[in-house]
Amino acid sequence: MGSPRILSFFDPGLGNSSYLIAPAVGSEAAVIDPQRDVDQYLNAAKGLGVEVTHVFDTHLHADFVSGARELAELSGAEIAASAGARAEFAHRPLREGDRVDVGDLVLTALETPGHSPEHLALLLSSRDRVEPQVLFSGGALMVGGAARTDLLGEALSVPLARQLYHTLHEKLLKLPDSVQVLPTHGAGSFCAAPVSKERASTIGKERASNPLAQPQTEEEFVRRALSGLPSYPVYFREMRVVNQRGPRVFRGLPPVPAWTAGQVREWVQGGGAVVDVRSAAAFAAGHIPQSYSMGTDVWIETWAGWMIPFGTPLVFLADTAEELDDAVRQVFRIGYDDLRGHLRGGMAAWRAAGLPMGTIPSLNARELRERLASRDAPIVLDVRFDKEWKRGHIPGATHMENGRLAWEDLPFPPEGAIAVTCATGGRSMTGISVLARRGYRHLYQVQGGFTAWAESGLPVERS
Numbered sequence: 001m002g003s004p005r006i007l008s009f010f011d012p013g014l015g016n017s018s019y020l021i022a023p024a025v026g027s028e029a030a031v032i033d034p035q036r037d038v039d040q041y042l043n044a045a046k047g048l049g050v051e052v053t054h055v056f057d058t059h060l061h062a063d064f065v066s067g068a069r070e071l072a073e074l075s076g077a078e079i080a081a082s083a084g085a086r087a088e089f090a091h092r093p094l095r096e097g098d099r100v101d102v103g104d105l106v107l108t109a110l111e112t113p114g115h116s117p118e119h120l121a122l123l124l125s126s127r128d129r130v131e132p133q134v135l136f137s138g139g140a141l142m143v144g145g146a147a148r149t150d151l152l153g154e155a156l157s158v159p160l161a162r163q164l165y166h167t168l169h170e171k172l173l174k175l176p177d178s179v180q181v182l183p184t185h186g187a188g189s190f191c192a193a194p195v196s197k198e199r200a201s202t203i204g205k206e207r208a209s210n211p212l213a214q215p216q217t218e219e220e221f222v223r224r225a226l227s228g229l230p231s232y233p234v235y236f237r238e239m240r241v242v243n244q245r246g247p248r249v250f251r252g253l254p255p256v257p258a259w260t261a262g263q264v265r266e267w268v269q270g271g272g273a274v275v276d277v278r279s280a281a282a283f284a285a286g287h288i289p290q291s292y293s294m295g296t297d298v299w300i301e302t303w304a305g306w307m308i309p310f311g312t313p314l315v316f317l318a319d320t321a322e323e324l325d326d327a328v329r330q331v332f333r334i335g336y337d338d339l340r341g342h343l344r345g346g347m348a349a350w351r352a353a354g355l356p357m358g359t360i361p362s363l364n365a366r367e368l369r370e371r372l373a374s375r376d377a378p379i380v381l382d383v384r385f386d387k388e389w390k391r392g393h394i395p396g397a398t399h400m401e402n403g404r405l406a407w408e409d410l411p412f413p414p415e416g417a418i419a420v421t422c423a424t425g426g427r428s429m430t431g432i433s434v435l436a437r438r439g440y441r442h443l444y445q446v447q448g449g450f451t452a453w454a455e456s457g458l459p460v461e462r463s
Contacts, residue, residue: 004105004124006134007044008182010199011035013299013330014063015188017199019136021124022050026103030054031077032122032136033184034067037253037329041071054102057081058138058184059119060243062151062236063191064301065335073249082111084118089246094120104128107136110171114164115139115147115191116240117156121172123179134180135203140164141172142183144196146212148229151191151236158222164212165221173213177204190232190302230385231401235305235334242335253328254337256316258344261353264288267315267340273308275300276317277327278347280429284360284445288317288343288350291358293433296323297426301330306403307434313338319346360432363419364447365456371419372396378417378444383431388423394453395461397421402431405438414439421446421453 002024009018020041022029029050031041045052052075055068059082068079069089080100083093092100094109101107104127112121115138124134139147146168149160181201185191206213211224259267268274274291276283277300283293292308294300308314314336318324324342331339343349351357363371371377380394383402393399398412402422412418418440422428425448432443446453454460 009040013301015186016184019182020044022048023103023105027051028053028103030102031071032056033058034071036065036067036070036333038067038071052077055079056122059116060085060240062239064333065247066243069246069249073251082118082120087244112140112167114149114160114167132179134182137181137183139185139191140167141181142185142192142195143198143201144210147185147191150229157226161222161225165218173207175203179203233306235310238310248337253332254339256328256339257341259341261349261355264315264343265355273312274315274317277323278319280426283429286357286359289356289358290437293429298430300327301334303430304331305334307406313340315340316342360445362445362447365453365458368419368446369458378419379412381418381420383422383427390463392460392462395459402427405431405434417442419444419446422449424449424451
């Protein structure tokens with residue numbers, strides 16, 4: 001028999017990978033940890049001349065809505081998931097050692113708790129070759145690390161880290177060095193501490209270089225696993241329940257009707273949310289008042305889930321069909337299903353209707369430096385992540401991560417001028433749009449962000 005066919009699908013916004021696998025010869029295929037917009041898997045299967053017959057979830061995902069039910073509905077595939085997940089929809093519960101045949105391929109379940117209590121990994125072999133070939137490790141083992149154990153709350157973070165220690169050192173690292181490691185989570189995922197940018201590895205490579213795979217005591221492992229963990233989007237707390245109950249099935253992307261400018265105006269006047277998915281520059285030049293800026297400069301699936309209350313009905317402003325489709329896919333992946341409409345004709349239609357527009361002025365690095373030396377100096381608000389702030393920031397700036405702006409008490413008055421900066425400009429515009437919704441009116445964007453400030457040779461403070 002030839003080698004199995006394995007296709008990977010990478011979502012850079014979530015930092016996650018999913019996989020389609022099929023025997024070298026045959027018509028069956030399986031998908032592991034699918035995203036919710038499943039047309040990509042069905043199209044790939046059609047290209048290979050196979051049909052998706054099995055769908056696997058390695059765990060109850062915290063960062064996205066599983067596409068397993070969507071895929072099963074459209075393909076007739078069987079869903080297989082950890083028995084420990086206690087999923088409330090039709091599926092095949094898997095326990096340690098259970099085998100699922102996909103043509104001539106065999107997927108064996110390994111119970112691998114740590115990232116979550118019910119976590120499974122899947123070990124791929126073939127009927128005529130007993131030795132394992134590939135480990136689909138979910139978050140139990142990643143390139144250069146493992147997925148975090150604190151997503152279910154502080155009380156479980158240490159017990160789960162201890163489980164992860166035994167998962168790695170007593171089970172996964174006992175596999176042959178040649179076994180390929182294909183994780184779900186990777187660099188860019190908030191389910192992980194900082195890890196390698198590589199998406200695939202082998203047991204041998206991880207044994208040699210992964211800090212969590214080195215000989216160490218359980219206590220040392222726990223300290224290492226729980227150090228350096230970044231903040232994560234607030235929508236994570238919703239995902240586990242959604243995935244356990246089984247998300248609503250749409251049989252494709254939700255429809256997003258076209259609305260007139262008048263309809264959108266009434267929506268906004270009634271307190272409805274509008275997500276502007278154009279660039280930050282386009283938003284600055286003119287936007288619908290009170291709208292969120294989440295455009296081409298940022299990942300909507302990250303910032304919508306951080307800054308817009310989960311389940312909020314949404315209306316979109318996009319200038320192209322491609323922008324709209326991408327935005328719908330991203331919010332659909334994280335469970336925002338109530339998509340009411342989009343503005344037909346984009347911002348041009350709003351302008352043509354003569355409706356009010358908001359604008360955001362900007363300050364370049366030199367202009368900001370001059371303003372900071374004046375009597376009416378603005379507050380400089382740096383919305384980058386903690387690790388970025390510590391590497392260097394504008395002297396005297398106030399720091400608050402972007403994701404906190406929608407939820408927390410803000411340590412500055414609403415009547416003062418605020419110059420918002422990030423690394424280059426995308427995140428700061430998202431933050432500005434949230435501040436505007438909270439009543440702040442004298443807002444400026446720092447052109448080019450901290451990067452432009454530093455490259456201009458202006459003073460940098462480190463903490």
